[in-house]
Amino acid sequence: GDSVTQMEGPVTLSEEAFLTINCTYTATGYPSLFWYVQYPGEGLQLLLKATKADDKGSNKGFEATYRKETTSFHLEKGSVQVSDSAVYFCALISAGGTSYGKLTFGQGTILTVHP
């Protein structure tokens, strides 16, 4: 079956530090890959996506590149801010012959950024 593995958290950084959150996956078929972010007390927001190999998704200074050869989709940001403190989820949708897109999530990584 499909699975997503994220780096263990929590991750604590100082403001303006470089962020990497690792994500690797296994999937049947050719998945689309996503990063979602959840701020305290809120639902999940789509942060970025990539739908084919070598695509780079980007949004709000965050980037992730779809690496089919290493089955990875690592999230990066060059300079984090306190407002980036949240839980980050890596996820995939594998078509798998169905008409719906079932999301498979990683376990989430808690990021805390200190001033």
Add this chain to the structure above:
Amino acid sequence: DVKVTQSSRYLVKRTGEKVFLECVQDMDHENMFWYRQDPGLGLRLIYFSYDVKMKEKGDIPEGYSVSREKKERFSLILESASTNQTSMYLCASSLRLNRDRNYEQYFGPGTRLTVT
């Protein structure tokens, strides 16, 4: 922008009560989903629907039922609420799988349900 709304942000119910959680989306999406989120367990799929009046069980359907009478609305029903159903409930919607691969799921703000 896609908008998914949920009827309540916070809800407190008593054990044994029948509970309705409502979700509405405004983007004409075919698919709708209900998840629950618990610390240490991540997000788990309860039910989903790929069309009006159609539903499929997810990973943890026990104790829940759903209703989709209109395309934009997907309801989660707890027939007899129990304390182990205290959780954050998240609704999501998406387009049907398509060649453009734009079938990401969009989430509502969540309903934090407490059953006492």
